[in-house]
Amino acid sequence: MNSTIKSLHKIFNKQANYSYAVWRKLLSNTTNLPHQPTRFPLTDLTEDELMMRDTVARLAKEQIAPYVREMEAAGNLKKSVIDMLFNNGLMSVTVDPKYGGAGASFMTSILSIEEISKVDPGVAGLPDNSLINPLIEIFGTKEQKEKYLPQLCTNMCSSFALSEPSSGSDAFAMKTTAKQDGGDFIINGSKMWISNAKLAGIFLVFANANPSAGYKGITCFIVERDTPGFIINKSERTLGLNCSSSCALNFDNVRVPSSINLKGR
Known part of the structure:
Protein backbone atom coordinates (compact mmCIF):
# COMPACT_ATOMS: atom_id res chain seq x y z
CA MET A 1 0.00 0.00 0.00
CA ASN A 2 1.59 3.33 -1.04
CA SER A 3 1.75 6.40 1.21
CA THR A 4 -1.22 8.12 -0.49
CA ILE A 5 -3.47 5.12 0.10
CA LYS A 6 -2.32 4.87 3.71
CA SER A 7 -3.08 8.54 4.32
CA LEU A 8 -6.53 8.33 2.76
CA HIS A 9 -7.32 5.18 4.69
CA LYS A 10 -6.29 6.84 7.96
CA ILE A 11 -8.36 9.95 7.29
CA PHE A 12 -11.41 7.91 6.34
CA ASN A 13 -11.35 5.71 9.42
CA LYS A 14 -10.81 8.71 11.69
CA GLN A 15 -13.46 11.03 10.31
CA ALA A 16 -15.88 8.64 8.58
CA ASN A 17 -17.01 11.41 6.28
CA TYR A 18 -17.64 9.35 3.16
CA SER A 19 -19.65 6.27 2.48
CA TYR A 20 -17.63 3.25 1.46
CA ALA A 21 -18.99 3.46 -2.09
CA VAL A 22 -17.78 7.03 -2.49
CA TRP A 23 -14.46 6.19 -0.91
CA ARG A 24 -13.92 3.29 -3.34
CA LYS A 25 -14.69 5.60 -6.25
CA LEU A 26 -12.11 8.12 -5.05
CA LEU A 27 -9.51 5.37 -5.02
CA SER A 28 -10.69 3.53 -8.13
CA ASN A 29 -7.49 4.28 -10.02
CA THR A 30 -5.31 2.53 -7.48
CA THR A 31 -4.32 -1.09 -7.54
CA ASN A 32 -3.97 -1.76 -3.81
CA LEU A 33 -7.32 -0.76 -2.34
CA PRO A 34 -7.45 -1.18 1.47
CA HIS A 35 -9.98 -3.45 3.06
CA GLN A 36 -13.46 -2.13 3.82
CA PRO A 37 -13.53 0.04 6.98
CA THR A 38 -15.29 -1.44 9.99
CA ARG A 39 -17.27 1.67 11.01
CA PHE A 40 -20.17 3.09 9.00
CA PRO A 41 -21.28 6.53 10.22
CA LEU A 42 -24.93 6.16 9.20
CA THR A 43 -25.57 2.72 10.68
CA ASP A 44 -23.17 2.36 13.59
CA LEU A 45 -25.26 4.09 16.26
CA THR A 46 -24.32 4.76 19.86
CA GLU A 47 -26.25 3.22 22.73
CA ASP A 48 -28.01 6.54 23.40
CA GLU A 49 -28.94 6.92 19.73
CA LEU A 50 -30.36 3.40 19.60
CA MET A 51 -32.38 4.07 22.75
CA MET A 52 -33.75 7.30 21.30
CA ARG A 53 -34.61 5.65 18.00
CA ASP A 54 -36.47 2.81 19.67
CA THR A 55 -38.31 5.11 22.08
CA VAL A 56 -39.54 7.40 19.31
CA ALA A 57 -40.54 4.41 17.17
CA ARG A 58 -42.70 3.15 20.04
CA LEU A 59 -44.26 6.57 20.66
CA ALA A 60 -45.05 6.98 16.97
CA LYS A 61 -46.66 3.56 16.76
CA GLU A 62 -48.73 4.01 19.91
CA GLN A 63 -49.66 7.71 19.85
CA ILE A 64 -49.52 8.80 16.19
CA ALA A 65 -50.41 5.77 14.05
CA PRO A 66 -54.03 5.45 15.32
CA TYR A 67 -54.81 8.99 14.14
CA VAL A 68 -53.03 9.23 10.78
CA ARG A 69 -56.13 8.97 8.59
CA GLU A 70 -58.15 11.22 10.88
CA MET A 71 -55.52 13.98 10.87
CA GLU A 72 -54.98 13.76 7.13
CA ALA A 73 -58.70 14.11 6.46
CA ALA A 74 -59.06 16.99 8.92
CA GLY A 75 -55.99 18.80 7.65
CA ASN A 76 -54.51 19.38 11.09
CA LEU A 77 -52.77 17.65 13.97
CA LYS A 78 -54.52 16.35 17.06
CA LYS A 79 -53.70 18.24 20.22
CA SER A 80 -52.74 14.98 21.92
CA VAL A 81 -50.09 14.37 19.24
CA ILE A 82 -48.66 17.88 19.60
CA ASP A 83 -48.62 17.52 23.39
CA MET A 84 -46.82 14.18 23.08
CA LEU A 85 -44.08 15.76 20.97
CA PHE A 86 -43.51 18.50 23.52
CA ASN A 87 -43.84 16.32 26.62
CA ASN A 88 -41.22 13.88 25.32
CA GLY A 89 -38.73 16.57 24.34
CA LEU A 90 -39.01 15.89 20.62
CA MET A 91 -39.50 19.56 19.78
CA SER A 92 -36.16 20.57 21.28
CA VAL A 93 -33.74 17.67 20.84
CA THR A 94 -30.73 19.81 19.94
CA VAL A 95 -31.49 22.94 22.00
CA ASP A 96 -29.09 23.83 24.82
CA PRO A 97 -30.35 22.47 28.18
CA LYS A 98 -30.14 25.95 29.73
CA TYR A 99 -33.12 26.88 27.53
CA GLY A 100 -35.00 23.67 28.26
CA GLY A 101 -33.73 21.45 25.46
CA ALA A 102 -32.01 18.08 25.54
CA GLY A 103 -28.70 19.29 24.13
CA ALA A 104 -28.45 16.14 22.00
CA SER A 105 -26.72 15.77 18.64
CA PHE A 106 -28.14 16.62 15.23
CA MET A 107 -27.93 12.90 14.43
CA THR A 108 -30.23 12.14 17.36
CA SER A 109 -32.72 14.68 16.05
CA ILE A 110 -32.65 13.14 12.58
CA LEU A 111 -33.23 9.66 14.02
CA SER A 112 -36.32 10.94 15.82
CA ILE A 113 -37.70 12.60 12.70
CA GLU A 114 -36.99 9.46 10.67
CA GLU A 115 -38.97 7.24 13.05
CA ILE A 116 -41.94 9.63 13.09
CA SER A 117 -41.80 9.87 9.28
CA LYS A 118 -42.17 6.11 8.99
CA VAL A 119 -45.60 6.49 10.58
CA ASP A 120 -46.67 9.95 9.34
CA PRO A 121 -44.29 12.34 7.53
CA GLY A 122 -46.86 15.10 7.96
CA VAL A 123 -46.39 14.94 11.72
CA ALA A 124 -42.60 14.75 11.35
CA GLY A 125 -42.61 18.22 9.85
CA LEU A 126 -43.43 19.72 13.24
CA PRO A 127 -40.41 18.52 15.27
CA ASP A 128 -38.22 18.92 12.19
CA ASN A 129 -37.32 22.45 13.30
CA SER A 130 -33.63 22.15 12.46
CA LEU A 131 -34.03 25.26 10.30
CA ILE A 132 -35.46 27.30 13.17
CA ASN A 133 -34.05 26.52 16.62
CA PRO A 134 -30.40 26.52 15.48
CA LEU A 135 -30.85 29.83 13.65
CA ILE A 136 -32.05 31.46 16.85
CA GLU A 137 -29.32 29.79 18.91
CA ILE A 138 -26.54 30.78 16.51
CA PHE A 139 -27.62 34.20 15.28
CA GLY A 140 -30.08 35.36 17.92
CA THR A 141 -29.30 37.91 20.59
CA LYS A 142 -29.25 36.96 24.25
CA GLU A 143 -32.72 38.47 24.64
CA GLN A 144 -34.11 36.57 21.65
CA LYS A 145 -32.75 33.26 22.92
CA GLU A 146 -34.12 33.78 26.42
CA LYS A 147 -37.53 34.83 25.08
CA TYR A 148 -38.18 32.29 22.35
CA LEU A 149 -36.14 29.12 22.96
CA PRO A 150 -37.83 28.13 26.27
CA GLN A 151 -41.22 28.52 24.58
CA LEU A 152 -40.12 26.52 21.55
CA CYS A 153 -39.02 23.76 23.92
CA THR A 154 -42.27 23.60 25.90
CA ASN A 155 -45.37 24.89 24.14
CA MET A 156 -44.82 26.98 20.99
CA CYS A 157 -44.57 25.74 17.40
CA SER A 158 -42.75 27.62 14.66
Missing part, protein backbone atom coordinates in the same frame (compact mmCIF):
# COMPACT_ATOMS: atom_id res chain seq x y z
CA SER A 159 -42.54 27.95 10.88
CA PHE A 160 -39.80 28.67 8.36
CA ALA A 161 -41.06 31.20 5.79
CA LEU A 162 -38.80 31.33 2.75
CA SER A 163 -40.62 30.18 -0.42
CA GLU A 164 -42.70 32.54 -2.55
CA PRO A 165 -45.01 32.13 -5.57
CA SER A 166 -42.23 33.24 -7.97
CA SER A 167 -39.20 32.04 -6.02
CA GLY A 168 -39.88 28.58 -4.68
CA SER A 169 -36.68 27.02 -5.96
CA ASP A 170 -34.82 30.27 -6.55
CA ALA A 171 -34.87 31.79 -3.08
CA PHE A 172 -32.53 34.60 -4.14
CA ALA A 173 -35.29 35.93 -6.42
CA MET A 174 -37.69 36.64 -3.53
CA LYS A 175 -39.90 39.71 -3.80
CA THR A 176 -40.72 40.22 -0.11
CA THR A 177 -39.05 43.38 1.14
CA ALA A 178 -38.19 44.84 4.53
CA LYS A 179 -37.83 48.62 4.41
CA GLN A 180 -36.19 50.33 7.37
CA ASP A 181 -38.29 52.97 9.09
CA GLY A 182 -36.46 54.50 12.02
CA GLY A 183 -35.76 51.70 14.47
CA ASP A 184 -38.19 49.33 12.76
CA PHE A 185 -38.54 47.41 9.51
CA ILE A 186 -41.73 47.36 7.42
CA ILE A 187 -42.25 44.01 5.70
CA ASN A 188 -44.38 43.68 2.55
CA GLY A 189 -44.85 40.66 0.34
CA SER A 190 -46.09 37.08 0.48
CA LYS A 191 -44.94 33.54 1.13
CA MET A 192 -46.28 30.21 -0.10
CA TRP A 193 -46.41 26.57 1.04
CA ILE A 194 -45.41 27.40 4.62
CA SER A 195 -45.71 24.23 6.70
CA ASN A 196 -47.25 24.31 10.20
CA ALA A 197 -48.47 27.88 9.65
CA LYS A 198 -51.77 27.19 11.43
CA LEU A 199 -49.91 26.16 14.58
CA ALA A 200 -46.90 28.44 14.64
CA GLY A 201 -46.47 31.09 17.29
CA ILE A 202 -43.47 32.61 15.52
CA PHE A 203 -42.27 32.64 11.94
CA LEU A 204 -38.73 33.05 10.64
CA VAL A 205 -39.42 35.31 7.67
CA PHE A 206 -36.86 36.03 4.96
CA ALA A 207 -37.08 39.41 3.24
CA ASN A 208 -34.79 41.65 1.23
CA ALA A 209 -33.82 44.69 3.29
CA ASN A 210 -31.60 46.08 0.53
CA PRO A 211 -32.86 45.08 -2.95
CA SER A 212 -30.10 47.12 -4.64
CA ALA A 213 -27.60 44.64 -3.19
CA GLY A 214 -29.38 41.67 -4.75
CA TYR A 215 -29.37 38.48 -2.73
CA LYS A 216 -26.86 40.00 -0.31
CA GLY A 217 -29.65 42.20 0.99
CA ILE A 218 -31.71 39.22 2.19
CA THR A 219 -32.01 38.80 5.92
CA CYS A 220 -34.25 37.00 8.41
CA PHE A 221 -36.79 38.37 10.87
CA ILE A 222 -38.77 36.82 13.71
CA VAL A 223 -42.44 37.67 13.16
CA GLU A 224 -44.90 36.81 15.90
CA ARG A 225 -48.26 35.39 14.93
CA ASP A 226 -50.41 38.28 16.15
CA THR A 227 -48.35 41.06 14.53
CA PRO A 228 -50.69 43.61 12.85
CA GLY A 229 -50.78 43.28 9.05
CA PHE A 230 -49.61 39.67 9.13
CA ILE A 231 -52.20 37.35 7.54
CA ILE A 232 -52.15 33.54 7.63
CA ASN A 233 -54.40 32.19 4.90
CA LYS A 234 -56.34 28.93 4.93
CA SER A 235 -54.50 25.66 4.44
CA GLU A 236 -53.83 24.46 0.92
CA ARG A 237 -55.30 21.08 0.04
CA THR A 238 -52.37 18.99 -1.18
CA LEU A 239 -51.87 15.44 -2.45
CA GLY A 240 -50.43 14.44 0.92
CA LEU A 241 -49.12 15.76 4.24
CA ASN A 242 -52.35 17.69 4.74
CA CYS A 243 -52.01 17.58 8.50
CA SER A 244 -48.94 19.83 8.26
CA SER A 245 -51.19 22.80 7.35
CA SER A 246 -49.37 24.33 4.40
CA CYS A 247 -50.51 27.96 4.11
CA ALA A 248 -49.85 31.15 2.19
CA LEU A 249 -48.75 34.18 4.20
CA ASN A 250 -49.29 37.85 3.42
CA PHE A 251 -47.41 40.82 4.84
CA ASP A 252 -49.15 44.19 4.57
CA ASN A 253 -46.92 46.83 6.15
CA VAL A 254 -45.95 44.47 8.95
CA ARG A 255 -43.85 46.45 11.40
CA VAL A 256 -41.13 44.63 13.32
CA PRO A 257 -38.37 46.15 15.45
CA SER A 258 -34.83 46.02 14.09
CA SER A 259 -33.90 43.89 17.12
CA ILE A 260 -35.86 41.04 15.49
CA ASN A 261 -33.31 40.91 12.65
CA LEU A 262 -31.44 37.59 12.81
CA LYS A 263 -28.76 38.57 10.29
CA GLY A 264 -26.23 39.38 12.94
CA ARG A 265 -25.65 40.75 16.39
